[in-house]
Amino acid sequence: MFSSPLSWEMRPGWDLWRDGVIPVDGSHPGEQIQQVAARTDAVLDRIRPLLGDGDVAVVAHGHLARLLTVRWLGFDASASRLLGHPHPARLSFLATEDEQPFIAAWNVP
Template identity: 80%
Template sequence: MGELIVIRHGQTEWSLSGRHAGRTDVPLTEAGEAQARSLAGRLARRRPVAVFSSPLSRALRTAELADLTGVKPDPDLVEWDYGGYEGLTAAQIRETSPGWDLWRDGVGPGGADRPGETLQQVAARTDAVLDRIRPLLADGDVAVVAHGHLARVLTTRWLGLNASASRLLGHPHPGTLSFLATEDGQPVIAAWNVP
């Protein structure tokens, strides 16, 4: 059985400054493009049988620069809809919501184009992705190119945990790899946040 390779897109100006970039299509920085290119060698040895990506340009560009082929955009891999918190840093959010924690408190509502999502809605999307990917793992590795918070939720759901356990995983850095596998028939994290 193959492994699920979870790739966080390369650096953007917003990831560099700590701004929540959910649905805003922020491009990669030069450093982010270099991070993505550096993934190509490590991923070439794996030769995934299928590759899925968030449809946002920062993820698709990461896949392209990492020399992944046959990439299928999957709208369920887009980052959390942060609603009214889109573009804000955690410090800015805490100015009006002291003690705010994404995993406990969720997001504030935004406009009609960004209503915000609950953790349960994000988990439902990652569950749908995993349902599509699991059968493919019988043929080899599968790669997904996605975003930081979504990758954490995807991982906890892979492990069969409640999505709120996502807070226990460190935030994957831009341009890193994580490997989800099975051991004795049980889901495990084989590696996390590998530069």
């Protein structure tokens, strides 16, 4: 979910969590945040049935990890801005308690 810094400069007020990925050119057409959320929801739909057999590991870059987390919690994709950016090679743990999703740990070295 990255785009050219030049694109940011050309769009004052642009916000990734509201406006999505800025289109750069024909081979990088951008993506709306709702499109990313739909793909993330599809991943969560594949993961949930596996949780009955144990833990599931997901590897993702920081923005997608934030979006996956808020969708796990049942929030709108724009709530991703509320989470701090995970640093590379850090771990975060999502869990459930009494069938309610929560963040068990975030950005652990």
